[in-house]
Amino acid sequence: MAGHRKGRPATGRKNPGRGSTPARPAPPRAGARTARPADAPADQPRPGPFRLGAVAGATPGKWIDTWSERMPRNPLEFIPLSAEEQIPAVHAALVDAAIVRLPADTGGLHVIRLYTEESVVVCARESHLTVADELSAADLAGETLIVPADDVLDVSVPGTVAPRFPRLETTEDAIATVATGVGITIVPMSLARLHRRKDVEHRPLRDGPTSPVALVWSAEREDPLVDTFIGIVRGRTARSSRG
Known part of the structure; x- marks a missing residue:
């Protein structure tokens, strides 16, 4: 038909060629915060259980109960230890903290004396x-x-x-x-x-x-779960600041 040229039908949209590059999102502004996933808040302790070792006779029941109430998503695993195992278990990271009997070689460990048994x-x-x-x-x-x-x-x-x-x-x-x-x-x-x-x-x-009893943990490893347990032992409430 006269006056009609063969060609592609009009679509009203631009068709990018094979060599075209898709548009990239603009980089974030300087100083802008990067959003964290909804399930990973900044103050959330590490996942997994808190492993508490203890020598025979230690009675951390009230602290374990408080932990269960305060940290329902981080279970506490209680691990009995012999007097010979108590310090090596902490150094080897088999436990995160331990209730031990003194005297003992506590080099490389933080120590909080809890009480003394007669x-x-x-x-x-x-x-x-x-x-x-x-x-x-x-x-x-x-x-x-x-x-x-x-x-x-x-x-x-x-x-x-x-x-x-x-x-x-x-x-x-x-x-x-x-x-x-x-x-x-x-x-x-x-x-x-x-x-x-x-x-x-x-x-x-x-x-x-007498038999002094103490809480010990590694001086080389920082762990928010250990900090939380120390706070419980020291009597800090869930809302109190660390001190």
């Missing part, structure tokens, strides 16, 4: 030692003193007698032997309660050794 004499329920409300070292003269391999007091009482049998491995073994009427053992109060039996009694040792 020692008690554990004896058979029928022992003549139960007549007294508390005992002194002089009262133990002639008694067979059982000191297990996991002893935490490094206890030595002049006038006592060493057992005639091989050294027992654990405090629990020592208390079970005491229950048979063979000897006595001296332990921190919390261990006497931990291994409580109907056939034994314990009495405070007036001039006996």
